[in-house]
Amino acid sequence: MKKKSAPRTIVEDTLVPHAAFNGALRRIEQCFAYADSAREPICIALIGETRTGKSRAMEEFSTRHPSIRNGEGLYIPILRVTTPAKPTVKSLVELMLERMHDELSESGSENAKTRRLVKLMDECGTQMVMIDEFHHFVDKGSHKVIHDVANWLKTLVDRIRCVLIVAGLPTCQAVLEQNEQLEGRFSAPVMMPRFEWKIDEHREEFIAILSAFHESMSRYFDLPELDNADMAFRCYCATGGLMGYLTKFLRQVVWNALDSGKRKITLGDLAIAHDEAVWAKHGPRGLPNPFTKNFQSTPNEDLIERIRMIGVPLEQETQKRRRVSPPKKMKVTEVLSTA
Ligand SMILES: Nc1ncnc2c1ncn2[C@@H]1O[C@H](COP(=O)(O)OP(=O)(O)OP(=O)(O)O)[C@@H](O)[C@H]1O
Ligand SMILES: [Mg+2]
Structure with missing residues (x-):
């Protein structure tokens, strides 16, 4: 049989619904379906090593729930952003305002911007916030969580009572572990494996x-x-x-x-x-x-x-090796002789 001429994007156009990918979409869909009736925010983290498909899963979910402009105005069910490399409240709120089509995303104080964002999300029926590269909430140099940004995010989802989905490398678990209030709002994470x-x-x-x-x-x-x-x-x-x-x-x-x-x-x-x-x-x-x-x-x-x-x-290689092949139990004499 004669083959058709190939598009350059065959690989990108092939979406493989493997178990972890489907599992992630199912968990996100479940939260989304309950968002309307939720009395408190629902939060889930999508965690996996680099290149395991976290962003693709979020992208796929948001294309299934697109923004729509109709007679009543703009409906933006999902607000999806990628965390800047060194996030500040200012950079994050401006990015979110931009995604909400706010034309003056850079104007006003931090509080004024936040109020505008809440109002816009409310008017546009936004039910879910997706934040990619969530590990950027941990400062690379000091390994400390950037708490003012994490707290701001917590307050935002509390005010909107929306679903929060964050995705990032395993290091982003530190954000939750070091921020009790944020951690308390999260269900068990969804793991994207290699x-x-x-x-x-x-x-x-x-x-x-x-x-x-x-x-x-x-x-x-x-x-x-x-x-x-x-x-x-x-x-x-x-x-x-x-x-x-x-x-x-x-x-x-x-x-x-x-x-x-x-x-x-x-x-x-x-x-x-x-x-x-x-x-x-x-x-x-x-x-x-x-x-x-x-x-x-x-x-x-x-x-x-x-x-x-x-x-x-x-720096993570040694840890990973250790996780899979636990060290042999050493005899007391061996431990003493290596000390
Ligand atoms: N289920 C899938 N079917 C087809 N292609 C996929 C699937 N999952 C991921 N990919 C492709 O693999 C590549 C890497 O995926 P993605 O960018 O989502 O990974 P990631 O986990 O977000 O990586 P990083 O942590 O580096 O940002 C992308 O080109 C994406 O389109
Ligand atoms: Mg990604």
């Missing part, structure tokens, strides 16, 4: 994700089956089980094929795309390119252990 090869459900899920991408791409290209045991392990090694690294790699595969006018994608093409796409600032160095012919695609402990560190900042 897919671990050694956990059966994760591996199966990762392979199902590869199937979904293979299906989209094979409408336009002849390419190796991504979801057989050999290729799935290679893809895992290329991406560390991180959704964002997988999409970045596959996007490069598509672009290269389109630019060279090829309909057939080979293992060699995957190897080239991998070299071009996967550049991780963090994580282990010197990993093999898993799409070369001589790559040993039989899983082994040592390799899997190194692959799990893809995307993990150096």
Whole structure:
């Protein structure tokens, strides 16, 4: 069968509703549905390592509940913002005002701006506030929570009695732990995982994700089956089980094929795309390119252990290693001799 000509955005256009992703949307939807009748704010944190799909989940949810302008005015059910790198009350309130289409977002005192924001949210029927990159509420240098901004946010959601969804790296849990009042308003977090090869459900899920991408791409290209045991392990090694690294790699595969006018994608093409796409600032160095012919695609402990560190900042690597392989119990004599 003749293949159709491919759009450059095949990978971006493929949304894979994997279990964690669906689970996150379901929890958010549940809160949204109860927002109207809630007597107190409902808050949930979406937590996961970098590139696990937190922003995509929030984006997907807000596109399902779009803003509408009708005869009665503007309806903005969800106010979604990304925390600035060093948030202050001023920067956050101005950003939110802007999103609410306030034309004078920079004018007035902090209090006046906050009052305007509350009024606008009320008038526009805003039921949910989504805050991405919530870990920026923790100061990078001092590791302390920026309490005035956290308190301001708490007061805002109390006044509106809306749903608050925050998303961020695991470090954002510190914001909640260090701010009792905010913590008390939060339900259990939703975790967005990276897919671990050694956990059966994760591996199966990762392979199902590869199937979904293979299906989209094979409408336009002849390419190796991504979801057989050999290729799935290679893809895992290329991406560390991180959704964002997988999409970045596959996007490069598509672009290269389109630019060279090829309909057939080979293992060699995957190897080239991998070299071009996967550049991780963090994580282990010197990993093999898993799409070369001589790559040993039989899983082994040592390799899997190194692959799990893809995307993990150096300072967290040791902690992560410790979490998975707890140290052997040492005998008293051994402890004394290492002291
Ligand atoms: N379920 C999914 N289906 C298809 N693509 C996805 C899915 N989840 C994430 N992606 C894609 O993976 C990439 C990374 O996702 P996203 O930006 O949401 O990660 P993140 O957890 O917010 O990362 P960061 O912490 O670095 O901001 C994006 O290009 C996104 O479109
Ligand atoms: Mg993000």
